[in-house]
Amino acid sequence: MKNNWYKFLAVGLLYYVLIWGFLGRIPRQPVLHETARNLYFHVPMWFGMFTMLSVSVWNSIKYLRTPNMLFDTKASEYANTGILFGIAGIATGSIWARYTWGAWWTNDVKLNGAAIGLLIYFAYIILRGSFNDEQQRARISAIYNIFAVALLIPLLIILPRMTDSLHPGNGGNPGFKPMDTEHTMRVIFYPACIGWICLGYWITNVRLRLKNLEQSLAEN
Amino acid sequence: MFREIKALIDKEIRLELRQKYALNGMLLYIVSTIYVCYLSFRMKTNSIDKLTWNTLFWIILLFTAMNAIAKSFTQERFGRLLYYYTLASPVGIILSKIIYNTLLMLVLALVGFGVYAVVMGNPVEDITIYLLSIILGAVGFSSTLTMVAGIASKAENSATLMAILSFPIIIPMLLMLLKISKNALDGLDRGSSTDEILTLLAIDGIVLVLSVILFPYLWRS
Numbered sequence: 001m002k003n004n005w006y007k008f009l010a011v012g013l014l015y016y017v018l019i020w021g022f023l024g025r026i027p028r029q030p031v032l033h034e035t036a037r038n039l040y041f042h043v044p045m046w047f048g049m050f051t052m053l054s055v056s057v058w059n060s061i062k063y064l065r066t067p068n069m070l071f072d073t074k075a076s077e078y079a080n081t082g083i084l085f086g087i088a089g090i091a092t093g094s095i096w097a098r099y100t101w102g103a104w105w106t107n108d109v110k111l112n113g114a115a116i117g118l119l120i121y122f123a124y125i126i127l128r129g130s131f132n133d134e135q136q137r138a139r140i141s142a143i144y145n146i147f148a149v150a151l152l153i154p155l156l157i158i159l160p161r162m163t164d165s166l167h168p169g170n171g172g173n174p175g176f177k178p179m180d181t182e183h184t185m186r187v188i189f190y191p192a193c194i195g196w197i198c199l200g201y202w203i204t205n206v207r208l209r210l211k212n213l214e215q216s217l218a219e220n
Numbered sequence: 221m222f223r224e225i226k227a228l229i230d231k232e233i234r235l236e237l238r239q240k241y242a243l244n245g246m247l248l249y250i251v252s253t254i255y256v257c258y259l260s261f262r263m264k265t266n267s268i269d270k271l272t273w274n275t276l277f278w279i280i281l282l283f284t285a286m287n288a289i290a291k292s293f294t295q296e297r298f299g300r301l302l303y304y305y306t307l308a309s310p311v312g313i314i315l316s317k318i319i320y321n322t323l324l325m326l327v328l329a330l331v332g333f334g335v336y337a338v339v340m341g342n343p344v345e346d347i348t349i350y351l352l353s354i355i356l357g358a359v360g361f362s363s364t365l366t367m368v369a370g371i372a373s374k375a376e377n378s379a380t381l382m383a384i385l386s387f388p389i390i391i392p393m394l395l396m397l398l399k400i401s402k403n404a405l406d407g408l409d410r411g412s413s414t415d416e417i418l419t420l421l422a423i424d425g426i427v428l429v430l431s432v433i434l435f436p437y438l439w440r441s
Contacts, residue, residue: 064434064437116391119384119388120388120389122384123381123384123385126381126384127371127375127381127385130375130377130381131376136374139437139438140371140374140375140438142437143371143434143437143438144371144385146430147367147371147389147430147434148385148388148389150426151389151423151426151427152389154422154423154426155391158392158395158396158419
């Protein structure tokens with residue numbers, strides 16, 4: 001019970017977000033109107049993805065310092081959950097973009113950044129798949145994970161400078177903060193971020209336990 | 221340390237010159253790619269615009285770099301790599317490979333640029349900055365791709381892996397290079413590309429430092 005607090009937190013917060021996200025009041029804004037509610041679902045996906053991928057890289061670094069297979073399994077499972085969040089983020093964003101910008105995909109800096117990030121992690125999965133030896137797979141995929149992320153960071157800094165983003169809150173478009181004078185959005189948005197991150201942690205934990213069981217089955 | 225790197229570079233160059241067909245093969249690769257592009261575009265009478273000219277050149281260079289550098293860890297047999305392992309430090313190995321690949325890329329890129337300018341026309345207005353961007357590109361491509369080649373060489377089907385591992389991480393570099401070379405192409409004021417050149421140097425620095433830190437782990441396996 002004591003170790004499961006985050007599950008209750010995830011369920012509680014996400015129910016709160018689902019119900020109040022759709023029923024709660026939001027400030028009237030041109031163009032966005034009711035689609036602004038996507039803030040509670042789309043943006044937390046990126047927070048979730050960044051958290052999961054950071055934990056993955058952290059585990060890769062730990063693996064290179066002390067080669068323990070547990071770190072490698074963690075790195076790969078957190079990367080998987082991060083990819084899941086990334087795909088969900090792109091899907092929610094794409095649907096939203098269809099109704100506000102009129103296109104499923106635009107040449108927007110944030111979209112490009114997200115797509116490149118996902119490409120790197122798909123490559124990571126394929127790299128993992130092409131080794132038979134466990135130790136070698138662990139070490140080399142850890143090296144790629146660190147190398148790729150270190151090069152992704154300058155990209156995420158460079159890209160936004162080259163063009164303006166269409167996203168609310170960028171390039172002269174109003175974000176939610178100045179409009180949200182009554183804090184009706186803030187009180188849902190921050191819990192949503194925490195809730196989704198807890199859910200990601202939960203998913204990863206279940207996957208890790210499954211991996212452990214599979215491993216002990218294979219050994220017997 | 222420096223003597224070790226120098227000896228290793230010396231070895232790479234000697235190895236390359238001993239099997240001339242590899243170097244000649246790469247030269248022919250870039251020349252024939254350019255010729256294919258030339259024929260494909262010049263079928264119509266109107267020539268391509270500057271933006272396409274520039275982008276096409278960099279994409280040709282990118283693919284040439286991939287092909288040239290992919291073999292840097294696979295051309296030598298396993299036994300010989302083991303022999304180097306006992307002799308040299310990993311930092312020496314990676315630095316010598318990067319420097320050697322940079323030299324190789326410089327030769328390929330400059331020859332490529334010459335041929336490209338002759339057959340496709342040369343609209344470049346500020347040739348100094350354009351050559352500078354080619355030099356920076358050669359350094360950046362070779363340092364990134366050397367590390368990726370090291371990673372890919374450990375796996376099976378390394379040719380495919382080389383491409384999918386390196387494309388996403390080389391994009392920031394490519395974007396900067398395209399910007400600098402486009403500015404040079406249009407003959408803009410030199411100060412307008414200072415930011416990009418500095419960013420590119422910073423990325424090259426990151427790649428070098430990471431290669432030196434991470435390669436020992438790769439070399440051990």
